[in-house]
């Protein structure tokens with residue numbers, strides 16, 4: 255999952271700074287690398303760096319990125335390893351000049367795209383899917399971006415919320431399935447686009463609308479236009495955005511995610527109540543659901559796990575070792591709050607089981623009477639090909655074990671997950687993507703052999 259942000263504001267020369275703050279607020283979507291591109295109307299500058307936004311740009315570097323339009327990206331790698339070459343925005347030359355490109359999502363038909371790129375005589379210089387899309391757009395450029403994107407994007411299968419910055423304008427496109435969020439807003443005499451509305455709040459921009467599946471927005475000095483350039487294939491917004499990825503203070507499809515997550519917790523309490531003394535959350539993202547659960551069950555909620563605020567998200571760390579170390583470093587329980595009590599722990603998801611296993615171990619060390627685990631999403635049994643790194647089925651706890659085996663593996667008195675029906679009810683859209691919970695994939699998915707053979711790197715995660 256990555257975060258993207260674009261801004262065009264004719265009266266300003268310092269929008270790279272706005273982009274910097276926006277990326278800060280989107281940091282939860284990608285912690286591996288980040289970058290900002292900016293234009294003054296004639297030339298495009300790009301600064302990219304590994305690591306977090308806070309350490310990536312000096313004051314001087316931001317000042318050098320002067321101009322009235324900018325594009326930013328925070329990366330969580332899903333195709334191509336976490337390296338500086340794969341950091342975004344990427345820079346591409348095309349018939350009309352140069353563009354910078356930022357992508358959130360993951361392409362499924364990478365084999366075809368790679369063959370097309372090679373047949374154009376181009377050897378990609380990165381191992382990301384984003385570069386392949388960039389070359390195909392640049393090389394097949396026709397009269398304008400609208401015509402080009404309408405033709406070329408038809409060949410892309412999978413998840414792509416894309417933002418382009420040319421020397422003069424911004425273009426934003428959302429794939430026809432609508433896997434990843436993308437919205438637009440206004441700021442002073444200009445306009446902004448972002449993965450999430452929390453970035454608008456941070457700079458004082460006003461939300462205008464979501465960009466719908468298959469739509470393209472062109473933002474220029476005199477305003478903006480929206481065109482439906484690709485035939486919509488539904489609204490398969492990723493349900494994991496609601497469950498875990500996006501920030502709880504963001505609004506997606508008209509709903510504040512904090513409220514949706516609280517509702518997950520309430521519905522979970524209705525489906526799988528438990529007689530207990532205390533409800534505990536797994537911070538950060540498990541907290542709203544735990545509050546909803548506690549309120550509906552009328553059991554006191556207590557902050558037991560204290561989160562070290564200097565540690566980021568563990569799930570989106572690129573290696574198993576980093577993820578495992580991350581949990582203990584990040585969360586520490588206050589033992590006397592649970593000693594001798596019947597405890598319900600609520601988390602938003604169990605994916606590989608790294609967090610839940612450690613959490614339960616730490617809780618037993620506090621000597622509670624019972625531990626009941628409640629998960630505010632269904633069992634994750636299938637890999638995601640659309641921008642979340644759960645590529646191999648073998649890594650997923652629920653693909654190897656049934657619920658009783660997971661209960662035993664975690665070592666808890668009881669375990670329950672939210673049903674798919676209640677997940678959809680709280681999200682409030684008819685067909686969100688639920689593929690990793692065992693529902694159908696909304697697009698074609700290549701076979702395992704094809705995926706292995708055409709992975710862009712050795713040990714590729716895709």
Ligand SMILES: O=P(O)(O)OC[C@H]1O[C@H](OP(=O)(O)OP(=O)(O)O)[C@H](O)[C@@H]1O
Pocket residue numbers: 498536537538539540566567568569570601602603604605606607608609610
């Ligand atoms: O089963 P696992 O593979 O461990 O993955 C699931 C866990 O990872 C996420 O938390 P994370 O710590 O990444 O982020 P958060 O601080 O936003 O909760 C999620 O909220 C679960 O706690």
Ligand SMILES: NC(=O)CC[C@H](N)C(=O)O
Pocket residue numbers: 255256329330331332333334340357358359360361382383384641642
């Ligand atoms: N998770 C994402 O959105 C990543 C974008 C792109 N697939 C990359 O790996 O760079």
Ligand code: SF4
Pocket residue numbers: 433491492493494495637638639640641642687688689690691
């Ligand atoms: S498969 Fe799961 S994580 Fe991937 S887009 Fe669909 S709901 Fe989201």
Ligand SMILES: [Mg+2]
Pocket residue numbers: 536537538539540601602609
């Ligand atoms: Mg968590």
